[in-house]
Amino acid sequence: MPAALAPMRYRPFRHLTIGTTANLLGNGVAPIALAFAVLDATGSVGSLGLVVGARSLTGIVFLLYGGVLADRLPRGPLLVGSSVVSAVSQAVVAALVLTHNVGIPLLMLLAAVNGASSSCYQPAAQALLPQTVPAESRRSALALSRIAGSSATILGASLGGVLVAAIGPGWGLAVDALTFALAATFFALVRVQAAPPAPSPGVVHELRVGWKEFTSRTWVWVIVVAFCFLNAGLTASFTVLGPAVADTTAIGRTGWGLAVAASSFGAVAGGILSLRWQPRRAILVGCALMGLTATTPLLLALAPHTWALVVANFVAGVGAEQAGVAWYSTLNEQIPEERLARVYAYDDLGSYLALPLAQFATGPAVLLLGLDATLYTAAALILLATLTMVATPSIRALTPKTAEPLRTSQDTVPG
Numbered sequence: 001m002p003a004a005l006a007p008m009r010y011r012p013f014r015h016l017t018i019g020t021t022a023n024l025l026g027n028g029v030a031p032i033a034l035a036f037a038v039l040d041a042t043g044s045v046g047s048l049g050l051v052v053g054a055r056s057l058t059g060i061v062f063l064l065y066g067g068v069l070a071d072r073l074p075r076g077p078l079l080v081g082s083s084v085v086s087a088v089s090q091a092v093v094a095a096l097v098l099t100h101n102v103g104i105p106l107l108m109l110l111a112a113v114n115g116a117s118s119s120c121y122q123p124a125a126q127a128l129l130p131q132t133v134p135a136e137s138r139r140s141a142l143a144l145s146r147i148a149g150s151s152a153t154i155l156g157a158s159l160g161g162v163l164v165a166a167i168g169p170g171w172g173l174a175v176d177a178l179t180f181a182l183a184a185t186f187f188a189l190v191r192v193q194a195a196p197p198a199p200s201p202g203v204v205h206e207l208r209v210g211w212k213e214f215t216s217r218t219w220v221w222v223i224v225v226a227f228c229f230l231n232a233g234l235t236a237s238f239t240v241l242g243p244a245v246a247d248t249t250a251i252g253r254t255g256w257g258l259a260v261a262a263s264s265f266g267a268v269a270g271g272i273l274s275l276r277w278q279p280r281r282a283i284l285v286g287c288a289l290m291g292l293t294a295t296t297p298l299l300l301a302l303a304p305h306t307w308a309l310v311v312a313n314f315v316a317g318v319g320a321e322q323a324g325v326a327w328y329s330t331l332n333e334q335i336p337e338e339r340l341a342r343v344y345a346y347d348d349l350g351s352y353l354a355l356p357l358a359q360f361a362t363g364p365a366v367l368l369l370g371l372d373a374t375l376y377t378a379a380a381l382i383l384l385a386t387l388t389m390v391a392t393p394s395i396r397a398l399t400p401k402t403a404e405p406l407r408t409s410q411d412t413v414p415g
Contacts, residue, residue: 005140005144006137006140007132007133007137007140007141007144008144010132010133010137011191012131012132012133012190012191012192013129013132013133013141013145015186015187015189015190016125016128016129016132016145016186016187016190017144017145017148018186019079019083019182019183019184019185019186019187019190020125020145020148020149020183021148021149021151021152022152022179022180022182022183022186023083023121023179023180023183024149024152024153024156025152025153025155025156025179026090026156026175026176026177026178026179026180026183027153027156027176027179028152028153028154028155028156028157028158028159028160028260028261028264029156029157029159029160029163029172029173029175029176029179030090030156030160030172030173030176031052031160031238031239031260032157032160032161032164032169032172032243032253032256032257032260033160033163033164033169033170033171033172033173033176034051034052034093034111034169034173035048035052035169035239035240035243036164036169036243036247036253037097037102037169037170037173038051038102038104038107039243039244039247040169041102042102042104044363045240045244045362045363045366046363046364046367047104047363048239048240048243048244048363049240049359049360049361049362049363050104050108050359050360050363051104051107051108051111052111052239052240052359053355053356053357053359053360054108054109054111054112054115054356055111055112055114055115055118056115056235056352056355056356056359057112057115057356058112058113058115058116058119059115059116059118059119059352060115060119060349060352060353060355060356061116061119062115062116062119062120063119063122063123063345063348063349063352064207064210064342064345064346064349065119066119066120066121066122066123066124066345067123067210067341067342067343067344067345067346067348068206068207068210068341068342068345069120069124070120070123070124070127070128070341070342070344070345071127071206071210071338071339071340071341071342072206075124075125075127075128075131075192075341076128076187076188076190076191076192077188078120078124079120079121079124079125079128079183079184079187079190080184080187080188081117081120082117082118082120082121082124083117083121083180083181083183083184083187084180084181084184085113085114085116085117086114086117086118086121086180087177087178087180087181087184088177089110089113089114089117090110090114090173090176090177090180091174091177092110093107093110093111093173094170094171094173094174094176094177096110097168097169097170097173098168098170098171098174122344122345122348123341123342123344123345123348124341126328126340126341126344127337127340127341127344128190128192129141129142129145130332130337130340131192131337132190132192138329138332139278139325139329140275142325142328142329142332143271143274143275143325144271144275146267146271146321146324146325147267147268147271147272150264150265150267150268150271150317150321151264151268153261153264153267154261154264154265154268157257157258157260157261157264158257158258158261159172159175160172160257161253161254161255161256161257161258161260161261162254162257163175164253164254164257165252165253165254165257206342207342209339209342210339210342210343210345210346211346213335213336213339213342213343214342214343214346214347217334218392218394219283219392219394219395219398220331220343220347221350222388222389222392222394222395223283223287223327223389223395224346224347224350224351225350226287226385226386226388226389227350227351227385228350228351228352228353228354228385229354229381229382229384229385230290230293230381230382230385230386231351231352231354231355232354232355232357232358232378232381233294233297233358233377233378233379233380233381233382233385234293234296234378234382235355235358235359236297236358236359236362236374236378237296237297237300237375237378238260238296239359240359240362240363241297241300241362241366241371241374241375241378242256242259242260242296242300243256244366244371245300245304245371249304250304250305250306251304251305251306251309252306255306255309256306258306258310259306259309259310259313260313262309262310262311262313262314262317263313263314263316263317263320264317265314265317266313266314266315266316266317266318266319266320266321267317267318267320267321267324268317268321269314269317269318269321270317270318270319270320270321270322270325271321271325273318273321273322274321274322274325274326278326280399281396281397281398281399282322282325282326282330282399283323283326283327283330283395283398284390284395284396284398285322285326286319286320286322286323286324286325286326286327287323287386287389287390287395288386288389288390289318289319289320289322289323290319290320290323290382290385290386290389291382291383291386291387292312292315292316292319292320293316293319293320293382294379294382294383294386295312295313295315295316296309296312296313296316297375297376297378297379297382298375298376298379299312300375301371301372301375301376301379330398331343331344331347362374365377
């Protein structure tokens with residue numbers, strides 16, 4: 001077996017990867033199906049922003065607690081519970097859409113439940129992966145897992161566009177519920193050896209320890225803060241503005257599904273590239289390439305054509321995957337395993353902090369500024385965040401095998 005495929009020999013890695021892939025398959029369908037379900041029912045971009053924002057808000061509110069749980073409890077069972085809750089909540093949403101009983105307050109509530117359950121899933125899945133393979137195989141395992149996930153997202157986004165166009169958004173949401181149930185089944189099969197956690201002095205202390213670990217490395221928190229703004233621009237473009245433009249131009253719903261899928265095609269290509277190419281300053285290269293993602297809101301404003309969005313999103317996906325693999329592999333190398341989930345939780349909290357605000361604000365921004373000006377604002381956020389990362393000395397100097405020395409305890413103020 002080629003060295004790049006060596007992680008596939010390990011059963012826990014295979015089960016985790018299949019479960020994660022099933023989860024992402026449904027999540028590729030869900031945003032497209034949910035967006036057009038709300039637009040069909042209300043015709044309102046503002047209502048769509050409220051629904052997707054409710055999910056992001058609860059995901060953020062419970063994220064730090066999810067990170068503590070993922071460091072204190074067995075991560076496999078935690079993933080099972082999270083997936084079961086998500087399956088049930090999405091099944092109820094699908095039933096409401098299929099029976100034409102869509103109400104925005106109820107959809108917001110169910111989206112909030114789904115967001116809360118996902119707050120445990122993300123840090124647990126990220127921190128569990130290094131436990132499923134030997135240390136020398138972790139970078140390859142990360143790349144393979146991300147390739148599988150991106151491939152699932154491709155299929156999910158394409159399937160979402162087809163289902164919405166052919167038989168309606170409700171069936172797309174039903175597929176999402178089934179994939180969460182499938183993910184729970186495979187997560188239940190993951191078996192890893194892990195040392196029992198030491199007695200916990202309390203959640204507040206656990207969060208302080210995680211905060212100290214997070215803030216002691218400048219390159220970590222600068223990238224996370226930058227991604228807070230970068231992801232705000234991206235989520236406004238992909239979850240609210242993109243569907244609205246697609247519904248009023250020649251792109252159409254199927255075309256928008258293809259444009260979204262192109263990002264994942266690019267991520268697959270980028271993942272394959274990362275198996276064989278690791279630049280010496282991988283994180284710096286990845287951060288610089290994130291600027292390519294600004295092409296999505298710019299094209300939606302300047303040239304809303306399916307072929308242009310497909311090409312641009314593919315190229316941006318290749319670049320974004322270089323950033324992702326470099327980021328997670330370096331964190332896995334530098335952060336102690338027993339604190340990794342908490343650092344991932346702070347990472348996710350910072351990276352996604354602006355998401356609900358961006359989603360809630362997108363509708364009013366369109367009314368106040370106009371659609372094109374809102375798209376330009378999203379592009380500006382992405383480009384400014386990219387420039388900030390590239391200009392930071394500790395990021396420019398970072399290599400995969402050497403990281404910035406930790407500051408002393410006197411220099412670190414726990415939150």
